Amino acid sequence: MAVSFSCVHAADKRAAGAHEHGHGVFQMAIEEDHVEIELEVPAFDIIGFEHAPSTDAHRAAIAEATQRLSRPDTLFEMPRAAGCVAGRIEIGFGALGGAEHDGDEHDHEKEHDHEKHGHDDHDDDHEKHAEEEDTHSEVTASYRLVCADTGALDAIKFGYFDAFPDAEELEVVILSASGQNAGEVNRDETAFEIE
Numbered sequence: 001m002a003v004s005f006s007c008v009h010a011a012d013k014r015a016a017g018a019h020e021h022g023h024g025v026f027q028m029a030i031e032e033d034h035v036e037i038e039l040e041v042p043a044f045d046i047i048g049f050e051h052a053p054s055t056d057a058h059r060a061a062i063a064e065a066t067q068r069l070s071r072p073d074t075l076f077e078m079p080r081a082a083g084c085v086a087g088r089i090e091i092g093f094g095a096l097g098g099a100e101h102d103g104d105e106h107d108h109e110k111e112h113d114h115e116k117h118g119h120d121d122h123d124d125d126h127e128k129h130a131e132e133e134d135t136h137s138e139v140t141a142s143y144r145l146v147c148a149d150t151g152a153l154d155a156i157k158f159g160y161f162d163a164f165p166d167a168e169e170l171e172v173v174i175l176s177a178s179g180q181n182a183g184e185v186n187r188d189e190t191a192f193e194i195e
Helices: 006-016 043-047 056-069 100-117 121-134
Strands: 023-030 034-042 084-092 138-147 155-158 169-176 179-186 191-193
Touching: 034 043, 043 056, 043 138, 056 084, 056 138, 179 191
Parallel strands: 023 169
Antiparallel strands: 023 034, 034 138, 084 138, 155 191, 169 179
16 A cells, blocks of 8 residues: 655645744655655754855755765664665755855845945844845655565654754654554654554
């Protein structure tokens, strides 16, 4: 029996409403011999910013986050008895992949406003911060783990919070042939039991 995220994911999107730093969504579908995982979190939680990278430090943060996200075995620890190993891994940084040219155009418009309206540097810093707050980029990751025994999947320990210190909470939805489990994990409660 194939289990799909599409209906649940659309419902979660509607229910979740606004983008909120610190809070992401982890969805997992358990199939006969593998699991499919989808992770969607604010870019701020993963790399500390939500705009196109413009410095070497930004690019280094994305590279480091990519390495960490490429280790589902440390982010989402499954019971050893399940014998799950990573297969396909896909990671996306959404709007952060935008060309730097777009950022340059944006800065030019801001400079024009500065000259036109006579803002001081403090006002410009405030405007830049407000614009960054209005820019909401998501980091997405999807994984296919091949498992020797999906029946042994009775819990997940989330090392995700150790890997990403700005992350605070994940909404967890787990689908299987026997039904759906839903709940939350956070920095203080990192284990999720699968019923």
